[in-house]
Amino acid sequence: MEGSRGEGNKGRLILDAARRVFAATGYYQARVEDIAREAGVGKGTVYEYFASKEELYLEMLLEVADSYATGVRGELEEAGGNIRDKLLFTGRHLCSFLAEHGQLARMVLQDPGPINFKFKAHLRTIRRDMVKMVAALLTATVPGLLSQEDAEVAARFFLAGLAGVVYPETMQSLAPPEDLKTAVDVFVRGVSQCFQQKG
Amino acid sequence: MEGSRGEGNKGRLILDAARRVFAATGYYQARVEDIAREAGVGKGTVYEYFASKEELYLEMLLEVADSYATGVRGELEEAGGNIRDKLLFTGRHLCSFLAEHGQLARMVLQDPGPINFKFKAHLRTIRRDMVKMVAALLTATVPGLLSQEDAEVAARFFLAGLAGVVYPETMQSLAPPEDLKTAVDVFVRGVSQCFQQKG
Amino acid sequence: MEGSRGEGNKGRLILDAARRVFAATGYYQARVEDIAREAGVGKGTVYEYFASKEELYLEMLLEVADSYATGVRGELEEAGGNIRDKLLFTGRHLCSFLAEHGQLARMVLQDPGPINFKFKAHLRTIRRDMVKMVAALLTATVPGLLSQEDAEVAARFFLAGLAGVVYPETMQSLAPPEDLKTAVDVFVRGVSQCFQQKG
Amino acid sequence: MEGSRGEGNKGRLILDAARRVFAATGYYQARVEDIAREAGVGKGTVYEYFASKEELYLEMLLEVADSYATGVRGELEEAGGNIRDKLLFTGRHLCSFLAEHGQLARMVLQDPGPINFKFKAHLRTIRRDMVKMVAALLTATVPGLLSQEDAEVAARFFLAGLAGVVYPETMQSLAPPEDLKTAVDVFVRGVSQCFQQKG
């Protein structure tokens, strides 16, 4: 009846505590004992639920990465709707994700620490999915004029550029909504213009 | 001939070794002894030149970050010249930088390790400079039609987006030159279109 | 039908499981949880029957040591009978004991682990009993010619020597029956000769 | 110029300390920190000289086992000389060895703890050598009348029996010299008698 990872209350608490502690200090600085204390359990209890510090870290990352991807997918795949609004939504979703997960985002977005093959593959899949979703959006908008390859390049450009807008220089505060609009507008126009002329 | 950091031969060797070793394994996995061996000096010697592992890391990062910024500045600030070519150059420069510094780039760009205030400020300055340079390029291209703020948002979008194009999903190989062109084209058209209409 | 230790079914199961697990891995390597699983009971149940891992170990050792001594006593104390046959029986009994209890024997015989005073005293008693039994056999065989002290020295020599014959170098396989006969013959002749001449 | 293991003073100190601490408490109870303190060095220093607790233990055992075997070999292999004196010497050597190495002897004689293949093979070799030496002594004494196999069985019987005499029941005090003589006499007469009649 429960979800698939870290349930039974204690496991949930530990996973949440891990997210906070890893986010606050990074993988290597975080001590298992800190996570246990943050979760309000004994140190040994962590090992009842997770085989090692590394495994706990990976479980936590998988969960966060999934929560990010899941949040975007629903909106983007929904038929109909304005491309500009959808891309704006993607930006706003990234904003709230970053607001919620603070500096953990750096990890999810760019990979850190001791990350194993399983997680890398998972992250790669998520990225590919998001790129595909945005690319599909673009080809639907400029039908017939945009090769699959160009669409994916543009999608990658957009998704990464978004992070630059949302996290201005210092990555310490979030961008105002107008900035998002500006970026999305530049991008949408760029794609339309560029490929209509090409086509 | 002597600069302000890591000179006198030994210091230079250590700094270069640090770059290679930190890049290969990350800050926490890298052992001071490994760096000393890579540099061909004794372990104690590292501490003759750098106060601590952390300081060595910081010095190395500052140096690499500067080398990145310096390489772009000359080209971008040069008067005249095509905006498209300049942005393409920025992308190509990023490519060669990433090719040369391998996975150290991830750290410089996003994964901080134990980075202190001094380095964060330095990095912030570098980023701000680059944003300013690109923004200036944009306002010069669409004169009078682009506010300073919009120009900087667009510049941030471009610089971050570049990384997404250059490092495709897996971050394991670099993008082909055509992808760079596609991204730059989309961006340039987007900016032109968008703000000419606005203006 | 109930004895004084480890009864009531569950206790019996635990004691048997303890013997197998301790024998397989040694005291420190054996985990209480392993013993519980081997016994088919819960981990907590072990502590319903035994105060601690150490006490469980002690109880188990006492039981095994007793079973060894008991098996020999009947045969040796029986009046009449050939000394050679009785000593051969002692050797064969040691063989089957070792065959049955495998490497636990090493512990019982020589390697104590965390053995407390109670067990040491018990073991000392057992050894002394066996020495006395064999010594009595010898004095009965060469009546009047053998001092009590010499008889006990010879008995100790025999009992220990037996182990060397039964467990050849590697202690991994048991000796063939002929070797036992050879050893017993040497010993019996030695005692006869030696003390008949002395006498 | 130094010996082959644990030199350079510190290594020697650690090996000696290890012998004392392991002997006093056994492998599992001994803490690396205790050994370091006993040796008068820092905990980390132990790991400069030995890769792990286990390796330190094995090095120490190898050294002690060699010192035992070496001490006996010289005397036994020397041509000429009385068999009875040689076997007595073997017993006395065992006595002094046990006096010096206290309860560590149990380990050397019977093997405990985490002992790897290398050490087992080494110990097997030592045992085999000693058996062979004693067996050679016996065949030389009763020339032509004793098969190689019988001689080895007798030798094993003698060497193991010796331990029983030297370490009376409790293994807490050593046997008086007269007991040794008694045992050796019984054994020598037994071998002579037994095989002269057989032959």
Place this chain on the structure above:
DNA sequence: TATGAATGAGCGTTCATTCAT
């Protein structure tokens, strides 16, 4: 100046034991 032997704080992990159910 250059070195590397020596150090010990620090941490991941295990497992005997407890106790609420």
Place this chain on the structure above:
DNA sequence: AATGAATGAACGCTCATTCAT
């Protein structure tokens, strides 16, 4: 009585840093 989830003391090992040479 029986259980097993929870606990934390304990310990092996690493590695940044120091300092005598």
